Amino acid sequence: MSYVSVSLPQLALSLGLMAMAIAISSRNHLGLERDLLVGTVRSAVQLFAVGLVLTFVFQHEQPLLVLGVISVMVVVGGWTAARRIAHGPGSGVLFRYATLTVFVSGVLVLTPVFAFVIRPARWYEARLLIPISGMILSNAMNGVALVFERVFASIHDDAAAVEQLLSLGASPRQAVDRHLRAAMNAALRPTINGLLTVGLVALPGMMTGQIVSGTAPDQAVRYQLVIMYQLVAVAAVAGALAARFARSLSFTDREQLRTFSSAGPR
Amino acid sequence: MPVALEARQLRKSFDGRVLLGGVDLRLDPGSITTVSGPSGGGKTTLLRILGQLSDADSGTILLAGADVRSISPQAARRRIAMVAQAPAMFGGTVLDNVRTGPRLAGEDLPEPVARELIVRAGLEPGFLRQDARALSGGEKLRVAVARALALHPEVWLLDEPTAALDDDRAEVLVRLLRELAGAGAAVLAVTHDARALDRLGGTHLELAGGQLLPEVTA
Numbered sequence: 001m002s003y004v005s006v007s008l009p010q011l012a013l014s015l016g017l018m019a020m021a022i023a024i025s026s027r028n029h030l031g032l033e034r035d036l037l038v039g040t041v042r043s044a045v046q047l048f049a050v051g052l053v054l055t056f057v058f059q060h061e062q063p064l065l066v067l068g069v070i071s072v073m074v075v076v077g078g079w080t081a082a083r084r085i086a087h088g089p090g091s092g093v094l095f096r097y098a099t100l101t102v103f104v105s106g107v108l109v110l111t112p113v114f115a116f117v118i119r120p121a122r123w124y125e126a127r128l129l130i131p132i133s134g135m136i137l138s139n140a141m142n143g144v145a146l147v148f149e150r151v152f153a154s155i156h157d158d159a160a161a162v163e164q165l166l167s168l169g170a171s172p173r174q175a176v177d178r179h180l181r182a183a184m185n186a187a188l189r190p191t192i193n194g195l196l197t198v199g200l201v202a203l204p205g206m207m208t209g210q211i212v213s214g215t216a217p218d219q220a221v222r223y224q225l226v227i228m229y230q231l232v233a234v235a236a237v238a239g240a241l242a243a244r245f246a247r248s249l250s251f252t253d254r255e256q257l258r259t260f261s262s263a264g265p266r
Numbered sequence: 267m268p269v270a271l272e273a274r275q276l277r278k279s280f281d282g283r284v285l286l287g288g289v290d291l292r293l294d295p296g297s298i299t300t301v302s303g304p305s306g307g308g309k310t311t312l313l314r315i316l317g318q319l320s321d322a323d324s325g326t327i328l329l330a331g332a333d334v335r336s337i338s339p340q341a342a343r344r345r346i347a348m349v350a351q352a353p354a355m356f357g358g359t360v361l362d363n364v365r366t367g368p369r370l371a372g373e374d375l376p377e378p379v380a381r382e383l384i385v386r387a388g389l390e391p392g393f394l395r396q397d398a399r400a401l402s403g404g405e406k407l408r409v410a411v412a413r414a415l416a417l418h419p420e421v422w423l424l425d426e427p428t429a430a431l432d433d434d435r436a437e438v439l440v441r442l443l444r445e446l447a448g449a450g451a452a453v454l455a456v457t458h459d460a461r462a463l464d465r466l467g468g469t470h471l472e473l474a475g476g477q478l479l480p481e482v483t484a
Contacts, residue, residue, distance in 0.1 A: 160353075161356060163319050164348075165370070166343060167317060167319065167343050168344070168367040168370055168413065168417065169343050169367060169370050169371060169417065170370045252321065254318070254335075254339050255339040256318070256320060256339070
């Protein structure tokens, strides 16, 4: 196993790529130069910081430390998924449900894989646990964000029909069934598309990384498959959980549709 | 016979503005009640609270003598028809729409019954196969009435039911509402339509300044 190292001056050369994008933005008046500059700096700072943290964690591999890192991922994932959801309860309320969803779906999907499929020598082996958890948790986060956004927006847009269904004796479940299904479908769709086109359009990042760093392709493929199945499962679990939370948040205990906008009473 | 729907001391404020300031209302079986009043004065809010789509800040609602909070919201709403001013149509045909209420309860509404219901609501039988969302405002209103008829509600709450109808159609609807009241239902209609008020008869009330009072005729 060997990998070709990248020195800092060599890395600096790759900044030329960002300069290329900035030049195109400027030439075509896209107005993205600032975002590109900030993105260049931020990505470098964030990744170097993560690199330092990972180096530290790998050197001091303690169960609590590894769990601490994963907990941070869960909380940041929950926080990110709960932000900027229009027509929903505030992000303060959503944060709790998003975090719970990311946590539960992550545990449900990661535990069996580490217990029965990958089986690291030590269960808290940071080299495996942290990057794989990160991929799974971020897919859970995306699923939650998508479902929250879709459910609250579509119920808001369709409030008159939802209330009409309630008036005809529908339960909240019956009244928003269509909205929940569409949202869960949308949450699973990108991951399913990834499953269908994997290897045909692009090699997935983790597999590429393993191959670049010297892992035999057939092993990299097996890892990748496990990851992809995990990604599908976590999107399904997180989507279904988030949809149920969004539904219960959308109704009062007297099964009335809540309105979250600042519009007057109807 | 208990009061079909009774409201006691309903209060509702929004943004510091009192919409309902302790409203009392009795809807007896077989009665027709009309409510008018300035727009934005809380009429639709009152209907929504009576129809169990919103809660009052305080007050009690009795459905056939029982506190509505002791009844499941679904059961209560099935007994109270709500016909909005511009009713939302569900995707599909008029037949699908009329079948919705029974379907939600796991029952099947035979097509001939659905046809009979839309005719009672003032639509030709041919409408049954039409796309409900492509109908005019007045046609949608009649579908909404037929949709509610399918559940045999004890109480009817209607918001400006004649606003989207021409005179002849309005007449058909007024006749239907009188017929429903004649069969024991309690009917409450919010309306500004003076002719409909006249033809509906019953008790006229005015909601203004948060109070529901017998209308003062000049």
